[in-house]
Amino acid sequence: MTDHTEELHVVTVDVNGVRRTASVEARKLLVHLLRDDLGLTGTHVGCDTSQCGACTVDIDGQAVKSCTVLAVMTSGSSITTIEGLARGGGALHPVQAAFHEHHALQCGFCTPGMIMSVRQMLGQNPNPTESEIRHGLAGNICRCTGYNNIVRAVQSLASEAPRHD
Amino acid sequence: MTDTTAIRYVGQSLRRREDFKFVTGKGRYSDDIKAPGMLHIAVLRSPHAHAIIKHVDLTVAKAAPGVRLALSGTDLAGKIGSIVPNWIIPGTKVPDRPVVAIDRVRFVGECVALVVAETQAMAHDAIGLIDVDYETLPSVVDEEAAIRDGAPQLHDNVPNNITTIYKIGGGDYGKAAREADQVITLRVANNRLIPTCMETRSILAEPNVDGSLTVYLQSQVPHMHRRWIADTVGISEHQLRIVAPDIGGGFGAKMHLYPEELLCPYLARLLGVPVKWWESRSESHQSTNHGRAHTEALEIAFRNDGKVLGLKVETLGNVGAYLSNMASGGPTVNTINFGTGAYKIEHYEARSRVVVTNTVPVDAYRGYGRPEGAYIAERAIDAVARHLNLDQVEVRRLNFIQPADFPYRPYSGPATIYDSGNYEGCLVKAMEAFNYDFRSAERDQLRAKGRYRGIGVAAYTHMCGMAPSRRLSLIGFNRGGWESARVSVDSSGRVTIFSGSMSQGHGHVTSLAQIAADVLQIPIEDIDVVQGDTRQVQAGHGTFNSRSMAVGGSGVHVSSTRVVAKAKKIAAGMLEVDEADVSYQAGKFSVPGTDIASLKFGTVARMAHVGHQLPDGMEPGLDETVFYDPKGMGAPSGVHMAYVDVDPETGIVDILDYVAVDDAGTIINPLLAAGQIHGGVVQGIAQALYEEVSYDADTGQLMTGSLLDYAVPRAEHVPSIRSLFQETPSPTNPIGVKGIGESGSIAAPPCMVHAVLDALSPFGIKHLDMPMTPPRVWSAIQKARAGADR
Amino acid sequence: MIPASFDYVRATSLSHAIGLLQDDPDGNKLVAGGHTLIPTLKLRLASPALLIDISGIDELRGIEVADCIRIGALTTHAELLASKPLREVLPIFHQAADMIADPQVRNRGTIGGSLANADPAADWPAVVIALKGELELAGPTRRRRIAARDFFVDIMTTALEPGEVLVAIHMPRPNRGAKFRYRKIRHPASGYAVVGVAATLCLRDDIVSEVMIAITGATSRAFAADSASTHLIGKPLSTENIAMAASLTGEQAECLSDHYASADYRKHLVKTEVSRALASLNGA
Incomplete structure (x- = not known):
C-alpha cells in the first residue's frame, strides 16, 4: 500500500450477536466500521452534524447516532443494527412490519435509523401519544413521508387504545 | 388467486412490494456498492464567491500518503467537455462551465482541484494540502442586485448577468388595468431551498475488461445521464452502462449533470480502476443544486366585486453561477406560463429574466416553476380578497375556471392547456373536511379574545409530463416527451416490465405492476418491474415533472394491451376460432357461448415461446415495447386549507390542521398517492415556515452550510396531513391519470402564507415573505404595531 | 465527514x-x-x-441525591432525564433534558461536556446557574470549586485552566416547596436555545422568599438575572412584579444577533419567556 502507517487500534464488538474484530484508525467512526469493515450497509450516513439519525444503531440497549461515535470507543459493546432485527430472513420485527403496513417509508434511506429509534421509543414508552411520538422522533429526519405515516405506524404499535395528548 | 375478475388492482391501496429490503436494511444505495481496488476522489472547493485563480500548487498533495493523482482545472482543460445545459430557452446566452474551474471561480463550492487516493480519508487529508492562490473579486448573490448598473459581472457573454428573457401572455393587460376598479402591486419572493434528499450524491465508475464503463449513479434519469456523460466525456453511449440502484430521494436534485458525474468516469478510464466519489452533507449544501430563488413583482387589476381582470408579472429567477441542466426553463416556461393558476384571468402580461449570481446553481426542485407560478396566482387572488375584505373562498369561486371551460387555454395563450378539472368540487370537498364555516366562526370568536388564529386557502393547477415530443423542440427542451415500456412475458406467463421511469421512493414496483396486472388480468405477484439499468431497460426519460404514472404508466398500459392483443390472436389460432369470437377475462381466453375449453394466459404464453402453432406470419414471442408519446399533458388541480395559531409574542406558528384535496385524475394506489401528498405538503410547509438558504450579501459566503443551520422540519414541526382525492380523469392518456408528486409542494406554500396572514390580519399585515420564521413573524408584528402607533 | x-x-x-x-x-x-x-x-x-x-473514569460518574446533590460530569442527558431521585428534588433537570437535542444525542452527550464546551446556546449552563451550582475542577496540583455563574466567561470560553478537568456539579438541596421551570425556544435546525430560561422560586405566604433566574442562548454566555431576583424578593408574584422582573432581565441581557434571530428578537424572547416561566410557577 503505502509507507504511511497510522497507529491502529483493535476493536472487538458484538454485532447482531456475532463477535467481530477489526483494526481501525482512531479517527474511524462507528458507522464506517459497520458499513466499510463489517459490510453492514443498512446503517446510512445522511449528514455530518448529528442531525438526521439515518445512522442510528443500538449500543448496549441505547439508540445512538453511529456517525458521532468513534469506533475505538465502542470496544466491548454490544451493537444491534437494522440487519439484526429480522435475523436470517425471518419474520419482520413488529416495527418493521408496521412501517410496511402503514406505508411509513418511501425512499427507504432514513428507514433503518427511524426503525431503530422507534424501537427504543416504544421500549421506554409503550403507549405514546401523537405528540410524544413526534417528540420522540426528534433525532430522525425523513424527507419523503412528511412523517405522517411514520406516526401512524408507531401509533399502531401502541400497547393500548389511543391515548390523547 | 383463482379468479382475478373480482380484483381490480388500480384503485387499491396495495402495500408496497419493495418495502421488505428497505425495512431490513437490505436496500442497495449507490454508496453501498464497492468495487475491488476502487480509488476515492475528494474535491477541493472554492472558499470564495468570486475570484481569479492565480495558481494551484498540487506538489505537496501529490506527495501525500496514498495519493495516486492530483489535478487542477488546467490539467483537465480540453480533456473533458464543458457542462452544457439540456433545456435552453431560445435566445439564451449560455455561459461556459468547465467541469473544474480553470482560471476563475464563481461560487463558494465550485470545484477547483481534486485528489484521487487509496482511501476516502487519504483523499480528504490530501486536499487540505493543495495550495491555491486566489485574487478575490466583488461578488453578487441577489438577483435584484445582480441586474443593477455596476453589479459585478460573472460571464463575458452574459451582459448584465441576464441569460434569458422570456415573455408570455394574452389579452390586453393595459386595457384591463384601465377598466379595473383598482390596481394593486405586490412583490413576492420564493426563498432559495436545498432539496435535501436524505441520501447525498455518490458515484462509482468501474471500467470493464471490454473497454466499456459501468457507472453507479443515483439518477432520476438514467438514460439521460448516459447521453450527457457520453457526450461530455467522449465515450460512446453504447459503451456506457448507467446503473441507478435504490435512490434515497431525488426531488429534482438528481436529474442534472454535475461535475463529479463526469470526473469519476473520466478518471476511471484514465487510471483503469474503479473510482468513487461520495458527498458529505455539508459538501452537498454547496455542491448539489438549490431550488426556487425567485423574486416576482405583480400588478393586479380587479373589479370591486373581486373579479380579477388582468395580471402583470415581472419574474427574476436566480440560477446561480452557471446554467444548470434546465435552469433557463424553470423561471420562464415552468413559472410564468402558469402564473394565472386556477383562475380565469384573461389579460395577462408576464416577463421573466434569468439571472446569474455568485451562488450554487439553481435547478429543479419538486414542482420546479409550478410552485412559483402557483404562488403568483394565489398571492394575487388572496391579496385581492384581503384588499377588498371579501371572503377568500368566494373570491376564488368568482374567478375559477369552470368545468365547462375545459380544455382551457389560459389567457388564450399559445402554450398552456388545462385538459380537465373541477375546482368547485375540490373546494366543496375541502371546506367540508376542514369544517370551514365552523372554523371561521371559531377563529373570529378567538380573535375577539386576543388569540391569533388564521385559515389559509390555496387552489392550484399546472401541467405534468412534458409532451408531446414534437412540441418540446419549440421551447429548446433537448429531450423527448415519451416514455418507454417493455412488457416481456416469459414462457410460463410471468411478466417483467422494463420501464424507463425511475422510482426514487415513489413505489413504481407496486404502481406500475398494478396498471399491468389489470390489463393482463394476472396476479400482481406474477409481475416484476425493472428500472434504472441502461443495459436492461431499452430506453427512457426517467422520473421528473410528475410524469411517471401519466407517461410511464400509460406506456405500461399500452404495451400490456398489445401483449393481450397478440395473445388473443394466438389463442384464437389455438382454439381454432375467429379472433373476434375470443374473449379474455380473468386470465383466460375463452369463446363465450360455446363449450370450448378456455386457455390460460400461461398456456398461450408458452405457445408464443415455442412457436409451434402461431397464426401465419406472426413472429414468436410475447414481448411488446412501446415508446409512448402522449398527445397532451394532464393538469392536476386541487384545493388545500390550513388552520394556524400564531403566538404574537414569540412569532411561533402552530399548525392545527391541514386538509389537502387533490385531483390527479385516476388514482392508481390511494395509499401511495396520499404518501406523495403528505411528503409534498411537508416540503411546502418547510418552504413556508422553516427553510431558507442564506448567503452573506457582502462576501457571498453560504451561511446555511449544514443541517445545523438549514432547518429541515422534524416530526414535531409539522401536523398530520389529511389527504383526500377527487378523480377527474385526464382525457390525455389511456388510464386517465395526472401527476401527483409535485402537488403538495405547489399548494402548501401559498396555503400556509395565507393562513398566517389571516391570523395576523388584525395587525393589518398584508404580506410576509417565506420562510415565516418566528423572528420574521414577530418582527412584522412589531413593525405593524409601530406603524399603528404613528 | x-x-x-x-x-x-x-x-x-x-x-x-x-x-x-x-x-x-x-x-x-x-x-x-x-x-x-x-x-x-x-x-x-x-x-x-x-x-x-475519559468515559471509563468512575469518579466522573453518577447522580447522588443526599444533603447535597452531586452529578458526575460523565452523566448523560438521558440519565438526567430518567433519574427519579433527581426528578423528585430538582425536576428542572428532567424538564431541561427533555428539550436537549434528541433521544439519540441524549443517550451519549454528557452534562460535563456541555458545560465545559460553554456553547452560549446550551441548556445546562442556565440550569446550573439557577440552582446555584458549583463546579468541581481537578487540575495537576489542586482541586477547586467554582460557582457556576463564574464559570462561563465568554463564547466557548470557561474558567477551566489548562490541564483542568471538570469532575462534577454540586448543588445545594433545595428548600421544600421550591419550584422549578425550564423554558426554551429552540432553533429549528440545531435544537439549541435561541433563548432558554431556568427559574427557581420559593414562595412563603405568597411572598417570594427565594428566586433565581438564569438565561442562556441570548447572550455570549449564560448569566444570572440578578436585578430581576432582587426586585422579586419580598414581593408577591403579581402580574406587575412578573412583568417588572421580565423587563429587568431583558434590560440586563446584551443580546446576540445572527442571521436567524436579531438581538431585539432575543431580548423580547427573554422578557416573554421569563414572564411565562414565572407565571407558570405561580400557584403551580
Missing part, C-alpha cells in the same frame, strides 16, 4: 487524564460522549493531536 488523524488513549484514572492533558494542553483534548467534539472533528474545524477518552 472524516476527521484528520489523531492519537487516542483511554485514560485509566483522573490523574492519568490530567497528566495526558498537561502534556499538551493545546493539542490534547478530552472526549467522553463526543457529541460536541466529534462533529467538529468531522468538519475538520478542530484537529487535536491526541484524544483522551
